[in-house]
Amino acid sequence: MLTVSSAFAKKEEKSKEELIQEIENLEYQVFRMQENMKEISKRGKVLGxxxxxxxxxxxxxxxxxxxxxxxxIHDCETPYRGHWDFSIQASYxxxxxxxxxxxxxxxxxxxGSVCMKFLQEHAREHNIQYITGAISERDWGHLNRLVHFYKKHDFYVEVDKTQKKGKIYWERN
Structure with a gap:
């Protein structure tokens, strides 16, 4: 995560033109954020x-x-037209x-990390003890990245390489 001090340090190294461009981009993102929030809140609950x-x-x-x-997740650079840019889909x-x-x-x-943080927070807030999932053969092309992702978010990961499947498991602390 970007900290205020590291962001400030990065800003000092940039030219005046680069900083002006960044401010303009940020202003645009804030404008788009306001517009998207209105539309998204009609269909779902804004979490953050x-x-x-x-x-x-x-x-x-x-x-x-x-x-x-x-x-x-929906970005703040494009208009919201009823479709997400990224999603973790789960069932109770x-x-x-x-x-x-x-x-x-x-x-x-x-x-993925942003969504997972919010899914884990949702589990804690609703007294849900476990988050589970499966790794299937269709995930095999990006298995290392997937295992790294789940372990980074405190999941236990079991992989059966001979059967090309696995399980993930997270327990609320």
Whole structure:
């Protein structure tokens, strides 16, 4: 996560023109954020606004009912037209468990980490003890990245390489 002091240090190294461009980009993101928040709040519950590892602002929101919980992200650079940019889709499998069904969206932007943080926070707030999921054969092309992602978020990961499948498990502390 970018800290204020590291952001300030980076700003000192930039030219006046670069800083002006950054301010203009930020103003545009804030304008788009306001417009997107209005539209997103009609369809889901806004959970927060976060900065990604690429220093881009995103709106985090949830769409849920008694069976499904989707933690979604939409960027603050494009208009919201009813579609998310990134999503962790999960289902409630009992009073104390959420099962991750799918993670969708472009990789390596930090969106997965932002969504996972909010899913874990949701579990804590609703007294849900476990988050589980499966690793399937379709995940095999990016297995190392997936295992790293889950371990980074305090999941236990079991992989059966002979059967090309695995399990993930997180327990609320």
């Amino acid at each position: 606004i976060e900065m990604t590892k690429e220093e881009k602002w995103v709106i985090v929101y949830a769409v849920k009912d008694k069976h499904v919980c989707k933690i979604n 499998t009992g009073d104390s468990e959420i099962h991750i069904d799918d993670i969708r969206g472009e990789e390596n932007k930090g969106h």
